Amino acid sequence: MNEADLGPLFELPADPHYLWIAGTVVTVLAISVLVVGLVRGRLTRALLMAALLLPATAYGIGYLFMLEESKSVEFCGSCHVTMSPLVAALDEDTESLASIHWQRGAVSHTDACYRCHSGYGIWGDVAAKRAGIMHMVRTVTGNYEFPIEAKHFNVDSCLGCHVQAVGFREVEEHLDREIQEELLSGESSCAGDCHEVAHPETALWGVAGPPLEEAP
Amino acid sequence: MLRLACLLGIAALVILIALFLDPNGSTAIVFSFIGNPLLALAVLLGLLWWWRTPRETL
Numbered sequence A: 001m002n003e004a005d006l007g008p009l010f011e012l013p014a015d016p017h018y019l020w021i022a023g024t025v026v027t028v029l030a031i032s033v034l035v036v037g038l039v040r041g042r043l044t045r046a047l048l049m050a051a052l053l054l055p056a057t058a059y060g061i062g063y064l065f066m067l068e069e070s071k072s073v074e075f076c077g078s079c080h081v082t083m084s085p086l087v088a089a090l091d092e093d094t095e096s097l098a099s100i101h102w103q104r105g106a107v108s109h110t111d112a113c114y115r116c117h118s119g120y121g122i123w124g125d126v127a128a129k130r131a132g133i134m135h136m137v138r139t140v141t142g143n144y145e146f147p148i149e150a151k152h153f154n155v156d157s158c159l160g161c162h163v164q165a166v167g168f169r170e171v172e173e174h175l176d177r178e179i180q181e182e183l184l185s186g187e188s189s190c191a192g193d194c195h196e197v198a199h200p201e202t203a204l205w206g207v208a209g210p211p212l213e214e215a216p
Numbered sequence B: 001m002l003r004l005a006c007l008l009g010i011a012a013l014v015i016l017i018a019l020f021l022d023p024n025g026s027t028a029i030v031f032s033f034i035g036n037p038l039l040a041l042a043v044l045l046g047l048l049w050w051w052r053t054p055r056e057t058l
Helices: A018-040 A045-069 A073-077 A080-092 A097-103 A112-117 A121-141 A156-162 A177-185 A190-194 A201-205 B002-021 B025-052
Strands: none
Touching: A018 A045, A018 B002, A045 B002, A045 B025, A073 A080, A073 A112, A080 A097, A080 A112, A080 A201, A097 A112, A112 A121, A112 A156, A121 A156, A121 B025, B002 B025
């Protein structure tokens, strides 16, 4: 979505990019000090301290920046081979849970992937970051298979928003002990088992799409 | 040795700038798996240079 879609006066929430500004300033300072070292071949004690601390600080800010930016839908979709069809389907598809939430604005367009795949609360965030690191490792090593699937979808992601809704609690199945146990243990899932699938099946096969069925 | 450390450090920081300018999966992977080892090596060489350099010359 861009600002032009919102009419003459409405605008998207402002994002001041404090980490970006701080990181860029520290990085430029660090490069300046290192260039002095590169040219002179020696550094004073003060400059040496700066040459050691500034790059480390810049990288620390870089990590925070990456953790923050990796929540964005654009970031997820940037892994072209695997993820871009899933992100494209948010706009194009109308049947899956993800696209229904997306098109109704029930989930933020800024970090929709992260909201639904991170569980809820701080441990959900930690689990999502750990999973994100593994995604990077798998991307580098090519250690993944199509169709991609979530090993375990944390039902807390759904409950975080839905559990307090009157309409949710009025559904008898939602209060059934057995069903709740199955959902919490990961034996079953809201998506696909009772409600629509999370993402369209074709999008799970990456940009190449699903394989052509063999002729009988 | 210090020159090499500075060169590696600059290379690591250029990778970081790429991440700042265009945060996406590719730049994040390069930052994590190439930038970090480069910076670690640069810091190690810098410390080694400092350790081997007589204090009075600093």
